Amino acid sequence: MERKLRILVAKPGLDGHDRGAKIIARALRDAGFEVIYTGLHQTPEMIADAALQEDVDLVSLSILSGAHNHLMPEVIRLLKEKGMGDVSIIGGGIIPQEDIVTLKQQGVKEIFTPGTDTRDVVKWIETNIQPRSL
């Protein structure tokens, strides 16, 4: 049997809007994934460390502060630096359309904006993410 996907739901930066992150964490857990939630106010270093320690397959970043253009690429860079370049990154939050294009070019796999049905996120993960070979 294939093992369960391990997902890190993370809140980088200083903003305190965690409603979306918590709803996503819960919806992913209810869908049968193993979910680790970092809590608020994490630096990209803290998130990369947590991803490494928890040996996750996917990192889901929630940002509603407008700092996504800095924070998302920074997490990607640090994961690569730690030899975890095969971990996928997705994001959610208040992110303008033109930024989504740039962030995807920088390696973010998908961005979900407000109004997304959590079942669509689950379906996307089931379709696109496989457990990393250990």
Added chain:
Amino acid sequence: MEKQFKERLPEFTTLSSKKIERVYNSDSIAHLNPEKDLGEPGEYPFTRGAYPTMYRGRHWTMRQFAGFGTAADTNERFHYLLNQGQTGLSTAFHFPTLMGVDSDSPRARGEVGVCGVAIDTLHDMEVLFKGINLENVSTSMTINTPAPILLAMYLEVAAKQNFQQKKLSGTVQNDVLKDFIAQKTWIYPPAPAMRLCTDLFDYCQTEVPRWHPVSISGYHIREAGSTAAQELAFTLRDGIEYVDYCVKRGMKVDEFGPKLSFFFNAQSDFFEEIAKYRAARRIWARTMKERFGATNPEAMRVKFHTQTAGCSLTAQQPMNNVVRTTLQALSGVLGGTQSLHTNSLDETLALPTEASVRIALRTQQIIAYESGVTNTVDPFAGSYFVEKLTDDIEREALAYFKKIDDMGGMVRAIELGYPQKEIIEAAYRYQKQLETKEKIMVGVQDFVIENEPPIDVLRIDPQVEQRQIESTRQVKAKRNNAAVKAALSDLKKTAEGSANLIPNIRNAVREYATLGEMIDTMKEVFGAYKDPGHY
């Protein structure tokens, strides 16, 4: 044969999932004693309004929350809003300021000036309020744990321009309890956070008598996903906690009670919101009188600010947000608010443009000058439905009071994660209701249009961060660093003891110590709060 009148749904509920009957009648409010439970507007228990004449006397304060980029950028927006007929200022700080972090810290990268205005030192505050007569304007500052620092900066700016401190009016949010519950801009653990917060109450009472040292806020609780009754209950129960702390300090309820102000959300369920505001006034009046023995009616009178619900707005078909905001603002006005912020249509995408802020302000002006709803006070009083809703929401809130009292108070309840868990439960339930289409957001799950053209949004110049860092570096280079060091060392000593911290904070501010330096100095003594991460 009798005609069948079918209903669309098996059950009708409010936005907060409270069941609503087809029709209400005199039986619904049989127990209501109008004299005792409603009273006259401006009289105990204030159900019908804080003041006898309400908007026949003066309109609510139209106060648009504003802040972005550098202090100079926001100063320009303040002047614009005042020129457009706005009657009070409301300052939005960027996340680093809210969290006590300076713009030149690595933790601030990507966040400087993005979600609010960047304030690091007194210098920024001098620029922010340049050309504004601080004796003539009331200023609200949405700032919590660093509130004493930002208020100290404001007072120093006023002093330098020879404005009289006793004449300054405004509000600092300074509501740390709701930070742990919902807003999450916490810095210190609850005990030292409450000390700092109470220090400011105490200081304002004698030194800045026209200032409201707290805005006890339900706004963020609601935005985090609570029901209307939870918003009401947790906010007012936070209020009780502050009163308890002040009384323990030896402050008198009749003296500081009138300085407490409140801040509520205006969500989309029109009648539920109106009932909430009416219940808030009644519950608080009775609490102050019966629980705390207040005798001064001013100490029992709830005065509140309202903001329309950011979380109700949609990125899809954003023009529809003007309509949502109008209905929400109307419920705030019919509920008797003292001041109002109306969200701009583009706030689900970015900070608002000048054009969209103008529509939001005009929405308030249209309600005030065209709709006619301001002609009489509390027009819904006596409505079977509204009175029943008011009673029900009051009862629900009082049941929460009982639970939290039994836990040992709000600080304890927060440590147990109780309000946090209640809110996330409600938020998750609502998400599921959206996904099963039990609740509809127009343009999101239904009435959708494909390939919407994007709208123009406000972009913060990426140079802002570098400019702000450079400016703060210059301030640090020019100030008297020995004096800063001495002021910070005094601040630390006071933090280790129990004396009021505000005078030391003012000294450090005057020497151009940075916000981050002051916050970190106290952190050495107080420690930092860590997110328990309930979900």
